[in-house]
Amino acid sequence: MIIAASAPLTVVAGGVTTSFAVTGSLGVPLGFLLIAVILTVFAVGYTAMGRFITNAGAFYAYIAQGLGRPLGVGASLIALVSYNAMQVGIYGLFGFQLSMFLEAKFGFASPWWVWILLCIVVVGILGVNRVDLSAKVLGILVGLEFLVVIVFDVISLGAAPEGVSTATLAPSALFGPALGLILVFGVAAFMGFEGAAIYGEEAKDPKRTVPRATYAAVAIIGVFYAFSAWAFSVGIGPSQIVAKSQESGPDLMFVFMSSHAGVLLADIMTVLFLTSLFAALQSFHNSVARYFFSLGREGVLPGWFSRTSRAGAPWAGSVAQTVIAVIVVVGFILGGEVFGGAAALGDTAFLYPVLTMFTWLTNTGAMGLVLLMAVIAAAVIGFFAKNKRGVGIFTSLIAPALSGIALLWVFVMILQNFPLMLGQEQPDLTTFLLPGVILAAGAIGIVWGYILRSRRPELYRQIGHGTEPGAYGTQLIEVVEDGN
Template identity: 80%
Template sequence: MTASTTDAPATHDPGLSRRTLGVPSITLMIIAASAPLTVVAGGVTTSFAVTGSLGVPLGFVVIAVILTVFAVGYTAMGRYITNAGAFYAYISQGLGRPIGVGASLIALVSYNAMQIGVYGLFGFQLSMFLEAKFGFSSPWWLWILLCIVVVGVLGVNRIDFSAKVLGVLVALEFLVVIVFDVVSLAVAPEGVTATTLNPAELFGPSLGIVLVFGVAAFMGFEGAAIYGEEAKDPKRTVPRATYAAVAIIGLFYAFSAWAFSVGIGPSNIVAKSQESGPDLMFVFMNSHVSVIFVDIMNILFLTSLFASLQSFHNAVARYFFSLGREGVLPTWFAGTSKHGAPWAGSVAQTVIALVVTIGFIFSGEVFGGAAALGEQSFLYPVLTMFTWLTNTGAMGLVLLMAVIAAAVIGFFRRDRRGLGAWTTIVAPLVSGLLLAWVFVMIIANFHVQLGQKEPTFGTYVLPIIVVLAGIVGVVWGLSLRRRKPEIYRQIGHGTEPGAYGTELIGVVDER
C-alpha cells in the first residue's frame, strides 16, 4: 500500500522508543494516574460522605474483582495487538473500524477531561497551601498554567525519564499513606473492628452509588496497553503490569479505606467525612503526628496530583500519535522526537489544557462564575473544573471498557487462537455486563457526583459531549471508508515496525 505525503507520516520519523519500559515502570505509571494519596484523602472521604455507606472499603474490592475479570480478555487480546491507541485499536479489530474511530474520539475526550480536571484541584490545593503556610496569596490558575508547562516539557522527553519521576513520586505517596494507616490502626477509638468489612454494609441499596464513586479511583489501570509499543516484551509486560496495577490499587485502597474508618471510628466516619471532606485525613494526622509530617503529607498530596497529570498527559499524547500515524487525524500528530517521544501529541494535549483552563479562568473571573457560588466562591476550580471534568472522564472510560469487552468477543469469534471459552467469551461477557451496569449507574447518579440535588439539562451537557464525540467518530470512519479506502484499511492496525498489523493477524477484516 502506498500513501501520499498528506496521508502518512514521513518515513524518516523514528517513531516511539522501543523496548524501553519494563513491568515496574508501566505499573508505576498506571498507579500514578490513579493518584493513591489523592484517592485516600479525597476519594475515600467523598465516598463515605455522599453514599452514607460503611461499605466503601469492600466497594474497592468488588471493583478490583470486576476489572480483574475484564483484564482476562483485555490482556489476551493485547497479545495480538500492540498499538499506542489501545482502546481504539482493540475496538477497531473487534467490532469494526468505524466504531473504533468513534471509540478513539471518546478516549481523547475522556483522557483529556480526566487530566485537565485534575489541574483544577492541583491549582486550588497549591494556592491554599502557600497561603496557609506562608501567607502568600495567589490565584489558583497561576499554578495551573505553570504546571501545564512542566508537564508538557516532561511529555516531550524520553518516556523512561518520565517513568522514573513518576516512580519516585508514587513510592513517596505509598509511604505516607502507609504511615497514615499505621497511625489510624494505633489510634482506633472504637477498637480495630471489621465493621466496615461486613458485606451487609455494601450489598444493599447503596451498592450502585458506592461503585460509582469508587470506580474513578481505578481510571488509568487500562493504560498499560497504551505503552505496548514501548514495552520491553509487549506480550508479557503489558498483562503483568495490568494485573499488578489492579491488584495493588484494589487491595491498597480497600485496606486504607478500612484503616481510615478504624482511625476515625466506624460510627463517626460518615459524619466526619461529611463535615471535613478531603481535609479529614490531614485534620486527623495533625492531632497525632508532628506538624512537619502533616506539611510533608500536603506536599505529597500535590505531587500525587502532579503524577496523575503526567500519566494522563502521556496517555493522551500516545492516542494522538496513533491516530495521526494511521491517518485518522492529520499526520502531523504522528511526529516523534529522536528519543521516541510523541512530541506532537504532547504539544497538542498541552494546548488543549491551556485553552480549557483559560476558558474556566474567564468563566470564573470575568463572567462571574465564581461569584455565583456565594460563600463557596473560593472552591470554584474544585466544584467546576475538577468535579465536572474528572467525573465526565471516568464516565467515558467506563463506557469504553464495556465496549472493549464486546470487542474481545468479536475479535476471538472466528479464531480463538487456542484460548478457552473463559478467556474469549465468559470473562468478557460477565465483565462487560457489569461495566455496562456501572455506566448506567454513573449516568443515573451524575447529578449526585456534581453535587446537585436534582438533575437538570445542564447535568448532562458533558456526558452528551462524550457521546457526540463517539458519533462524530463513527461518521468520520464511514467517510474514510468511502473517500480514502487506503487509510480506512490501516485503521486500528498500526503502521510502525513492531506493531501487529493485518499481515500478522492473518486475515484483513474490512469492517
C-alpha cells in the same frame, strides 16, 4: 504509569472520604475489592487480546479490530475526550490546593490558575522526552505516596477510638441499597489501569510486561485502597466515619494527622498530595499524547500528530495536549472572572476550580472510560469469534461477557447518579451537556469512520492496524523518522 494515574494519596484523602460522605455507607472498603474483581475479570480478555495487538491507541485498536473500524474511530474520540477531561480536571484541584497551601503556610496569596499554567509547562516538558524520564519521576513520587499512606494507616490503626473494628468489612455493609453508588464513586479510583497497553510500543517485551503490569496494578490498587479505607474508618471510628467525612471532606485525613502525628507530618502529606496530583497529570498527559500519535499515524487525524522527538516521544501529540489544557484552563478562568461563575457559587466561590473544573471534567472523563471498557469487553468477544487463536472459552467469551455486563451496569449507574456526582441538588444544563459531549464524540467518530471508508478506502483499511507489517501507519512513521 498506571498507579500514578490512579493517584493513591489523592484517592485515600479525597476519594475515600467522598465515598463515605455521599453513600452514607460503611461498605466503601469492600467496594474497592469488588471493583478490583470486576476489572480483573475484564483484564482476562483485555490482556489476551493485547498479546495479538500492540498499539499506542489501545482502546481504539482493540475496538477497531473486534467490532469494526467505524466503532474504533468513535472509541478513539471518546478516549481522547475522556483522557483530556481527566487530565485537565485534575489541574483544577492541583491549582486550588497549591494556592491554599502557600497562603496557609507562608501568607502568600496567589491566583489558583497561575500554578496550573506553570504546571502545564512542566508536564509538557516531561511529555516531549522519553517515557523513561516520566517513569522515573513518577516512580519516585508514587513510592513516596505509598509510604506516607502506609504511615497514615499505621497511625489510624493505633488510634482506633472504637477499637480495631471490622464493621466496614462486613458484606452486609456493601450489599445494600448503596451498592451502586459505592461502585460509581469507587471506579474512578481505578481509572488509568487500562493504560499499560498504551505503552506497548515502547515496552521492551510488551507481550509479557503489559499483562503483568495490568494485573499487578489492579491487585495493588484494589488491596491498598481497601486496606487504607478500612484503616481510615478504624482511625476515625466506624460510627463516626460517615459524619466526619460529610463534615470535613478531603481535609479529614490532614486534620486527623495534625492531631495524631503533628503538624510537620501533616504538611509533608499535603505536599505529597500535590505531587500525587502532579503524577496523575503526567500519566494522563502521556496517554493523550500517545492516542494522538496513533491516530495521526493511521490517518484518522492529520499525519503531523504522528511525529516523534529524537528521544522517541510523541512530541506532536504532547504539544497538542498541552495546547488543549491551556485553552480549557483559560476558559474556566474567564468563566470565573469575567462571566461571574465563581461569584454565582456564593460563600463557596473560593472553591470554584474544585466545584467546576475538577468535578465536572474528572467525572465526565471517568464516565467515558467506563463506557469504553464495556465496549472493549464486547470487542474481545468479537475479536476471538473470528479466530480463536488458541484461546479458551473463559478468556474469549465468559470473562469479557461477565465484566462487560458489570461495567455497563456501572455506566448506567453513573448516568443515573450524575447530578449527585456533580454535587447538584437539581439537574441543570451541565447534567446533560457533559455526558452529551462523550456520546457526541463517539457519534462523530463513527460518522468520520464511514466517511473515510467511502473517500479513502486504502487509509480506512489501516484503521486500528497501524503496527502490523506493511501497514500505512508503519510506513508513515519510517518516513517521519528519516525526515528527522
